[in-house]
Every structure is written in C-alpha cells, then in structure tokens.
Amino acid sequence: MRAVSRPGPWKRAPVLAALALLLGLFMLLHAQIPNRIGNLGSLVETFLPWFGLFVPVLLAGALWRRSASAVLALLVPVMVWLNLFGGLLAGKSRPGGDLIVAGHNVGAANPDPAGTARDLAASGADVLALVEVTEQARGTYEKELATAYPYHTVRGTVGLWSKLPLSGTRPVDTEMDYGPLADTKPAGVKLAYNRALRTTVATDRGPLAVYVAHLGSARVNTRAGFWTDSRDRGAQALGEAIAAEKNERVVLIGDLNGTMDDRAFAGVTSQLRSAQEVAGDGFGFSWPATFPVVRIDQILVRGVKPRSSWVLPATGSDHLPVAAAISW
Numbered sequence: 424m425r426a427v428s429r430p431g432p433w434k435r436a437p438v439l440a441a442l443a444l445l446l447g448l449f450m451l452l453h454a455q456i457p458n459r460i461g462n463l464g465s466l467v468e469t470f471l472p473w474f475g476l477f478v479p480v481l482l483a484g485a486l487w488r489r490s491a492s493a494v495l496a497l498l499v500p501v502m503v504w505l506n507l508f509g510g511l512l513a514g515k516s517r518p519g520g521d522l523i524v525a526g527h528n529v530g531a532a533n534p535d536p537a538g539t540a541r542d543l544a545a546s547g548a549d550v551l552a553l554v555e556v557t558e559q560a561r562g563t564y565e566k567e568l569a570t571a572y573p574y575h576t577v578r579g580t581v582g583l584w585s586k587l588p589l590s591g592t593r594p595v596d597t598e599m600d601y602g603p604l605a606d607t608k609p610a611g612v613k614l615a616y617n618r619a620l621r622t623t624v625a626t627d628r629g630p631l632a633v634y635v636a637h638l639g640s641a642r643v644n645t646r647a648g649f650w651t652d653s654r655d656r657g658a659q660a661l662g663e664a665i666a667a668e669k670n671e672r673v674v675l676i677g678d679l680n681g682t683m684d685d686r687a688f689a690g691v692t693s694q695l696r697s698a699q700e701v702a703g704d705g706f707g708f709s710w711p712a713t714f715p716v717v718r719i720d721q722i723l724v725r726g727v728k729p730r731s732s733w734v735l736p737a738t739g740s741d742h743l744p745v746a747a748a749i750s751w
Contacts, residue, residue, distance in 0.1 A: 436490035443481050447499030450474055450507065454686065461648020468684045469641075469649075469717060472706060475504040514704040516731035520748025521628060526552040526676035526720060528637065529560070530740030536560040539738040540567030546735055548746055550624055551584040552676035554637035579617025581635045581677070588625040595619035595664050597636065597657035619661065619677075623670070628751045631727070632670035636661055636677035654680050655687045662690025665725075672726035674749065678742065679721050695723035698747035703732035709743040722747045 453471060456464040467474075478500055485493035525548035529539055540563065543551055551572060556564060561577060564584075568575065572584035576592045583589065597619045619636040638661070639653025658679070665673060675695055681688060683697050699707040699718065708715030715734075720742055722732065727749045735744035 433492045436485060436488040436493045439481055439484050439488065439490060439493035440496040443478075443485075443493060443496035444499055446474065446477050446481070447503045450500060450503045453684075458686070462651050463648065465651055465681075465685050465687055466643070466649040468686060469682050471682075471684050472504075472508050473716070475500070475508070478504070508706075511700065511703065511706055515702050516704050516733070517702065518730070519750060520730040521750045522550065522626060522631070523548045523746060523748050524550045524552070524633075524674055524676060524722060525735065525744055525746035526554070526635070526678075526722060527735075527738070527744035528554050528678040528720060528740060528742040529556060529564070529738070530742065531555050531557050532741075533560065533739040535739040536563045537567050539740060540564050542736070542738050543744060544568055544571040546744070546746060549586045550633060550674075550676075552581070552633070552635040553584070554581045554618065554635065554678050556580050556582055576620065576622055578620040581618055581620050581637055583620070583622055583633060583635050585624055590623050590625065592620060592622040595621050595634065595636065595661065597638065597660040597664075619657070621664065621668075629672065630670055632668055632673045634661070634665065634673070634675040634677070636675065636679065638677070638679045638681070641680050651681070651687060658687050659690055662688075662694065665691065665694050670726075672751075673724065674727065675721070675723040677721065678719060680719050682717055682719060683721065683723075691723065695725050696729070698722040698724055698729035698732040698749070699745075701732070702729035702747065707732060707734050707745065709734060709745055711741050712737045712743050713741075715743060718745075720745045724749060727751060 453467055456467055458464040478497060482497055525546055533539055568584045572586055574589045575584040576589055578594045594617045621634050624631045624633050638657040641654050642650045644650055683692050707718050709718050709720040722745055730748045730750050732747040735746055737743055
C-alpha cells in the first residue's frame with residue numbers, strides 16, 4: 424500500500440490561517456462595523472483590546488498543527504493590535520504637574536460613603552469630581568470633604584470639590600435619563616435629573632474650565648442589543664457644550680459609560696485628549712471594581728498637558744477612582 428503523505432507545514436491548518444487574517448481585518452476595520460443592528464459597532468469598540476486574546480488561542484492551535492502558514496498569518500492581528508494599543512503598554516507617566524485632578528463614580532449603593540470620602544481626600548487631588556451622589560449621601564460627602572476641600576459645588580448628582588476657588592458654575596443639559604438603570608438602582612435611592620455641570624477653577628496659572636459628567640447607561644439586552652441611546656445623546660450634547668467653551672484650558676472628568684474607542688464619543692475626542700492615553704501606564708481599566716475590564720471613567724483635557732494618569736485603590740463603589748496630574 425502507498426503511504427499517505429501529510430501536507431507540508433505551509434499547507435496545514437488553512438482554516439486557522441484564515442481565522443488569523445480575519446481577526447486582523449476585524450480589528451483593523453472595526454470602524455466599518457455598522458451600528459444599525461443592536462449598536463454592534465459600539466459594542467465591539469467597547470471591548471476592542473480584548474480581541475487580542477484570540478491571538479494566543481490561535482497560536483496554540485497553529486503550533487499544535489505545526490502550521491507555518493497559520494503562524495505567519497498571526498502576524499497580521501498582532502501588528503494591528505500593537506498599532507491600536509501598543510502605545511498603552513509603554514509607561515508614559517512623567518513626574519511633576521501643576522494640578523492633580525481626580526474623578527469617581529461613588530456609587531448610589533455605596534455602603535460606606537464616609538469611608539469613600541476619606542479615601543478620596545487622602546489621594547492628594549487638588550480637584551475632585553464625584554458623580555452618582557445621591558440625596559441621602561450628599562451631606563456625608565460635604566461633611567467629610569469640607570476640611571480638605573473648602574470649595575465645592577453640586578448640581579443634581581454630580582459635584583466638584585476643590586482646594587481652589589470656584590466660579591461660574593452652571594448645569595450642562597445632556598438630555599439624559601436613567602433608561603434601563605431605573606429598574607436596577609437600589610430601592611429608596613433618589614437620583615436628581617441633572618448629571619453634568621461646568622465650573623471654573625481659579626488657579627495661579629489662570630482659569631481652568633472643568634466639566635463633570637455622568638452620561639446615560641449602556642446596557643446589553645435581548646430587545647435592543649447594546650442599548651446606548653441615552654448615553655449617545657449625552658455624548659453629543661457634551662461635545663456641543665465643549666465646542667462652545669471659550670476657555671482654551673478645559674478638563675472633562677466623569678463616568679462617561681463608554682470607552683474612548685467608541686465612535687459615539689467622536690464629538691468629544693475630536694476636541695479633547697485622554698489623559699490615560701497621553702500619560703498613563705497601561706489601560707487604566709476602572710469598571711467593575713472587582714475585576715476591571717473597561718475604562719469608562721475618564722479624564723480628558725484641552726490646553727493643558729497630562730504628566731501622569733493612574734487608577735486609585737477601590738472604595739465602596741463598583742467603580743475605581745481615576746486621577747491625573749496636569750501641567751500648563
């Protein structure tokens with residue numbers, strides 16, 4: 424009988440090679456994935472860095488099959504992923520900074536708002552933005568933060584505590600509602616409608632416009648897919664407000680319920696830079712606090728330079744606080 428010859432290493436596992444090429448194209452062309460069906464494009468962009476985990480899976484299969492073609496094809500998704508996110512792997516933080524800003528979604532269900540306030544005060548931030556401040560917990564935050572931050576302002580469920588004087592505070596209409604989150608917030612917790620504000624911080628280098636925002640929720644459900652309607656309306660309104668801002672130095676802090684890879688934030692990211700992308704070490708994931716997989720708590724700037732950006736230790740919230748040092 425004639426022995427059956429095995430295909431050579433360049434002809435083995437063509438399916439694995441094809442999957443590797445498709446993975447690379449998928450990440451490269453993510454902006455072309457339509458949002459018409461269940462906001463699929465935004466969903467992919469929210470978790471885009473995690474698609475890199477398919478590379479070692481495919482590599483293991485390629486090595487098991489001893490397929491040279493599949494291994495070579497994997498260079499495509501590797502290069503695409505590094506082009507998209509490789510810059511985040513290198514430490515870009517630098518010492519110094521004129522001002523430290525921090526932000527935290529303190530959580531409507533936070534069982535220890537006093538402890539959270541003390542932890543945040545100990546962070547050394549000069550300007551501290553809090554979102555999801557309930558009516559019940561507001562007094563606790565005001566009391567615990569009063570010594571470290573003599574100036575503060577609260578509008579609805581968002582507030583700013585500062586070591587420097589504040590002026591010109593006004594609410595920002597982001598046309599938000601709680602959407603699906605209305606069914607999940609703790610019983611008895613009241614949340615005011617307004618969830619964004621703009622104020623001016625008086626620094627020794629001149630005025631700094633600070634926006635604090637908590638955009639609408641993003642939820643995955645069987646009826647609407649990736650539900651982001653409220654958030655997307657808020658992102659558009661926030662982008663318009665920043666476009667009308669006359670102060671050249673601007674900082675936006677808050678829980679935007681989305682990553683800056685998501686196309687829904689194009690109106691914001693076209694005007695502001697992410698402190699984490701410019702001066703962070705790593706991805707800076709902030710949610711959920713127990714096992715962070717996405718960064719939805721953001722610090723974005725215009726007219727000032729981020730020197731460093733980092734994530735603070737967990738509090739009683741389901742989000743992690745984020746901070747950045749900025750300079751003129």
